[in-house]
Amino acid sequence: MTESRRGRPRTFDRDEALAKAVRLFWDRGYEATSVSDLTEAMNIRPASLYAAFGDKKSLFKEAVVAYQRAAPATFAKIALREERTARGAFARILREAAEAYTDPSHPAGCLIIRSATNVNPRDADIEAFLRDIRNANVAVFTARLDEAVRAGELPDSVDTRALARYFGAALQGLSQQAADGATAADLRPVAELAIGVWPAPPEAP
Amino acid sequence: MTESRRGRPRTFDRDEALAKAVRLFWDRGYEATSVSDLTEAMNIRPASLYAAFGDKKSLFKEAVVAYQRAAPATFAKIALREERTARGAFARILREAAEAYTDPSHPAGCLIIRSATNVNPRDADIEAFLRDIRNANVAVFTARLDEAVRAGELPDSVDTRALARYFGAALQGLSQQAADGATAADLRPVAELAIGVWPAPPEAP
DNA sequence: TCCTTTGTTGAGTGATTGCTCAAAAAATAC
DNA sequence: GTATTTTTTGAGCAATCACTCAACAAAGGA
Numbered sequence: 001m002t003e004s005r006r007g008r009p010r011t012f013d014r015d016e017a018l019a020k021a022v023r024l025f026w027d028r029g030y031e032a033t034s035v036s037d038l039t040e041a042m043n044i045r046p047a048s049l050y051a052a053f054g055d056k057k058s059l060f061k062e063a064v065v066a067y068q069r070a071a072p073a074t075f076a077k078i079a080l081r082e083e084r085t086a087r088g089a090f091a092r093i094l095r096e097a098a099e100a101y102t103d104p105s106h107p108a109g110c111l112i113i114r115s116a117t118n119v120n121p122r123d124a125d126i127e128a129f130l131r132d133i134r135n136a137n138v139a140v141f142t143a144r145l146d147e148a149v150r151a152g153e154l155p156d157s158v159d160t161r162a163l164a165r166y167f168g169a170a171l172q173g174l175s176q177q178a179a180d181g182a183t184a185a186d187l188r189p190v191a192e193l194a195i196g197v198w199p200a201p202p203e204a205p
Numbered sequence: 206m207t208e209s210r211r212g213r214p215r216t217f218d219r220d221e222a223l224a225k226a227v228r229l230f231w232d233r234g235y236e237a238t239s240v241s242d243l244t245e246a247m248n249i250r251p252a253s254l255y256a257a258f259g260d261k262k263s264l265f266k267e268a269v270v271a272y273q274r275a276a277p278a279t280f281a282k283i284a285l286r287e288e289r290t291a292r293g294a295f296a297r298i299l300r301e302a303a304e305a306y307t308d309p310s311h312p313a314g315c316l317i318i319r320s321a322t323n324v325n326p327r328d329a330d331i332e333a334f335l336r337d338i339r340n341a342n343v344a345v346f347t348a349r350l351d352e353a354v355r356a357g358e359l360p361d362s363v364d365t366r367a368l369a370r371y372f373g374a375a376l377q378g379l380s381q382q383a384a385d386g387a388t389a390a391d392l393r394p395v396a397e398l399a400i401g402v403w404p405a406p407p408e409a410p
Numbered sequence: 411t412c413c414t415t416t417g418t419t420g421a422g423t424g425a426t427t428g429c430t431c432a433a434a435a436a437a438t439a440c
Numbered sequence: 441g442t443a444t445t446t447t448t449t450g451a452g453c454a455a456t457c458a459c460t461c462a463a464c465a466a467a468g469g470a
Contacts, residue, residue, distance in 0.1 A: 005415095005416080006414075006415050006416065007414080007415040007416025007417065008415080008416050009416085010416090010417065010418095011417075011418070045419060045420080047418070047419075048417070048418060048419085051418085052417090
């Protein structure tokens with residue numbers, strides 16, 4: 001699998017450079033991050049960037065994938081996997097979002113929520129790329145809530161699509177608040193309030 | 206007051222041109238709207254734009270003020286003024302946001318929430334300008350909730366700042382969902398869920 | 411050794427950005 | 441009429457945008 005590579009070896013660590021790009025895109029978004037900002041932060045020349053990552057759009061998409069695999073963005077997936085009940089999963093997601101989105105060791109909020117809003121029409125495909133991820137996340141939420149209905153955790157009468165969209169909107173609101181400067185202390189009670197909408201369990205038969 | 210103006214009169218309607226600018230900024234945001242986009246939509250030449258509105262930043266700020274005075278953005282202020290109870294006011298704000306943010310006769314979501322995220326560092330003052338408006342809105346919400354506590358509509362134990370931030374975040378989530386393509390039918394039940402966090406009234410003495 | 415392959419370097423591409431200027435045009439003041 | 445004031449026009453400014461290319465450098469294969 002790891003065939004010996006011919007030609008001159010790369011002088012920089014590709015993953016390390018990609019991590020720098022994630023940082024910049026997370027902080028400034030797609031449009032406001034220029035290629036020269038990127039080459040400066042990654043400490044490589046433009047031609048090396050293009051040789052290693054294709055064009056700016058490809059680099060951004062790869063940065064999004066790297067972001068999704070990194071620790072601060074995986075909390076939702078982990079909560080859905082580990083928590084036994086849907087209520088437990090969504091409560092944990094909101095509580096951990098309040099922490100993760102305000103962690104001062106990295107840019108505020110969620111890269112996928114923040115970084116490709118208001119882009120130039122010529123980059124509409126980038127906007128669509130992130131919108132599709134966001135909508136896919138709402139679909140995952142809906143599936144988990146449907147499962148909870150089947151398991152008897154939620155009554156049949158619950159509109160799972162609406163509830164899933166509500167949680168998606170709550171996360172987006174938390175992300176925006178964090179980007180506007182809210183701290184973890186500010187957002188913790190907001191997350192608790194958001195959890196409060198959870199429907200009453202089915203009546204015992 | 207209307208002193209006779211000397212010099213060559215303007216060949217375009219300033220308010221009409223400003224309305225076109227509002228439309229464009231609302232749709233694309235500050236960065237992604239170029240001056241040549243603006244001059245084309247307003248049907249004026251660059252020098253006329255600069256003579257009438259100053260620079261791009263001044264035009265944007267004026268567009269934000271015009272937006273805030275126009276019908277689709279005033280629903281919150283009107284609800285706070287007209288509704289007798291705080292609960293009635295916030296319920297109405299969320300319900301009307303679901304409608305206003307998805308009205309197909311204008312761009313989706315809220316201009317003040319959408320249009321200056323991820324801007325270039327050199328335009329950080331524009332980002333701060335909108336952030337201040339958003340934070341001021343949360344302050345207005347807090348004041349209304351404090352009033353409700355004093356009036357006995359809400360118990361003393363309620364964290365009004367957290368509740369105000371929650372409603373701000375809910376509106377931001379609705380705006381983002383609308384920008385991602387959600388319809389009024391999609392957002393109505395989300396608004397109803399969001400209203401559901403309203404705290405129980407104080408116990409009768 | 412020489413060839414092939416891959417990467418780096420530094421200069422530079424055309425396009426677009428926000429913005430400006432001199433000259434002409436259209437109004438009022440005298 | 442002439443002078444003054446303001447706006448429009450069309451051309452064009454420097455800076456930045458994403459991106460590319462020819463020359464050179466450093467590795468493996470034969």
